[in-house]
Amino acid sequence: MSTPLSPLPVIGRDDCGIAVLGRWVTAGPDDQRSVADACLAAWAEVPWPEGLLAVNCFVSTNGDTVLTYEQWSGEAELRAFDGAGDTAGREAVDRRIAAAADAERFEPFVCALHRSSVMDSRSVPTCVVITTFLFDEAETARAWSDAICHADAAQPEPTPGGISRHFLLSSDGTEVLNYSEWLDEESHRGFLENPVQTPEWRKVESFTGLTHGPGRRCLPYGGLTAPLAR
CATH class of the missing domain: 3.30.70.100 (Alpha-Beta Plaits)
Structure with missing residues (x-):
């Protein structure tokens, strides 16, 4: 079970070794809100992954994009989550988001x-x-x-x-x-x-x-x- 967070991440937190930017492009503001809600709901519903510090969701002011920013303790924990399968890993999160609205998902951007x-x-x-x-x-x-x-x-x-x-x-x-x-x-x-x-x-x-x-x-x-x- 996750804990509610203030809306903005602390980018320079000392315990974060790696970050992931997710991106979805939608047809307009209605789908944008649906995808953003689905992003937060999906992360709240799956078992909280070991090493995941926080997930933040952003909506673009022009109404066409949803972004998520994940902060992980390290690359090994991220790899374990990505390979965890369709019940507790990234596949499970993406499936829940895809069911919310029609949106184009882009490959996650992993960075430090x-x-x-x-x-x-x-x-x-x-x-x-x-x-x-x-x-x-x-x-x-x-x-x-x-x-x-x-x-x-x-x-x-x-x-x-x-x-x-x-x-x-x-x-x-x-x-x-x-x-x-x-x-x-x-x-x-x-x-x-x-x-x-x-x-x-x-x-x-x-x-x-x-x-x-x-x-x-x-x-x-x-x-x-x-x-x-x-």
Whole structure:
């Protein structure tokens, strides 16, 4: 039995060794809500897996995407769950979600935290932007992530409404999950429409060899955490 969780995960928690991003694309807001409800219900119904720390669910503000973010203690525990079969493993969770509404499921993205940039430790985010990127080389992926963190730190003034950015890398290092927290949607929109003009940000813009994957502004929908030890 799982325990209800506050809507946002702690990305940099020390006991998390690996994370999994799940993605479902739906026909519209009604199906989106059905899939999001099914995600939370599915995880609540299956036996809580050993090593799973928390699962959080997000819905995109444009109404077409549901994302889940799983945090695991390590890769061995994740592999055990993925191979547990159709009653207690990922197959059981996916089957419950698929029954809720017509949605396109994408292959889960397995990743681990590379580094983070915290711009505002006091404000509470209400919007999360989740984006993936594909790079030609793992070295470029790490350098690009590092350059953004450096650009944040070098700004004369913090980006209005920007709270944090977290960069997670795939096992081969060529894919990046950029998970960023914002005060609200308007803050992120303002950041894109009025880009910061500093040498550090111009260096970020100069990177080549990357492909921008799907990105969505999201709202937290709910979450579950591991049961308390007795």
